[in-house]
Amino acid sequence: MDVTDVTPMTADVVLPCLDEALALPWVLGRLPAGWRAIVVDNGSTDGSATLAAALGATVVHESRRGFGAACHAGLLAAQAEFVCFCDCDASLDPGLLPAFVRQVAAGESDLVLGRRRPEGAGAWPPHARAGNLALTRMLHRRTGLRLHDLGPLRAARREALLGLGLTDRRSGYPLEMVVRAADAGWRVTERDVPYRPRTGKSKVTGTWRGTWQAVRDMRRVLAVPATDPDALQAAAGTR
Structure with a gap:
């Protein structure tokens, strides 16, 4: 089936937010x-x-600090068949997400990730890019997936995501989602997306310390043994 023939479906978009007042008008204005x-x-x-x-956004309050805690609270609050994730700092365009959802709806992929292509000075600091490269290599050794990025712009079916049983509530959450999806035999694909300098102050990968903390969190995820694929597929309902 040609993904362009699939009628665009509505989706819930999870936007983890910590002091993003400057970026919110643009981000919310770009939603389909x-x-x-x-x-x-x-x-x-x-x-x-x-x-x-x-x-006009639905606001959920998550008192536990952590990127994963915020993302998972949004997933639990979602009701649509398809759920997308996007950073709330205007570095990524949520207006690109319909193509992600169409690809999932067409059965071509179970999880679609945005492969970031930096545009503009400072969009992707060298230390953050180096950390991402190291993690994708470790991910390949752990799962066999050959990905270029572990970016936060992504889409999948809500029930399937809930079935993965994600437990990380810190910076390892995005990687855990990919690892558990690979363990379950999901088809994980990438789409190129422009990546622009963020609006406001970076909370994580804009600093060496933040990048190191994120890499450390994600290495813990990679150290967890693979879950039985059959059991995970049954729980996620993807097969």
């Missing part, structure tokens, strides 16, 4: 018509939650 934005406020002090609600 009819799609629901789930802004998960992770302790913002700049009025992000109030602004997001005023702009």
Whole structure:
């Protein structure tokens, strides 16, 4: 089936948020018509939650600090068949997500990831790119997947994601999703997406310390033994 022949479906978009008031208007303005934005406020002090609600987003409050905690709270709050994830800092365009969802809906992929292509000075600092490269190599050794990026722009079916039993609540969450998907035999694919300098101050990979913490969290994920594929597939309902 040609993915372009699949009628675009609505989806819930999870947007983990920590002090992103400057970026929120652009990010929410780029969501496809009819799609629901789930802004998960992770302790913002700049009025992000109030602004997001005023702009029409569904706001979820997650008191546990951590990227994974915010992402998973958004997943639990989602109701649509398809769930997407996107950073809330205007570095990635949620307007690109319909193509991701069409690919999943067409049965061509179970999990679609955005392969970031940096545009503009400072979009992807060298230390963050080096950390990502090291992780994709470790991911290949662990799962056999040959990916170029572990970027946060992604889409999959909600029930299938819940069935993966994701447990990481820190920076390892995006990698754990890919690892568990590979263990379950999912088809994981990439699409090129532009990656622009973020709006506002970076919380994680904009600093050497943040990048090292993220890599450390993700290495813990890779150290976990593979889950039985048959059991995971049954739980996720992908086969």
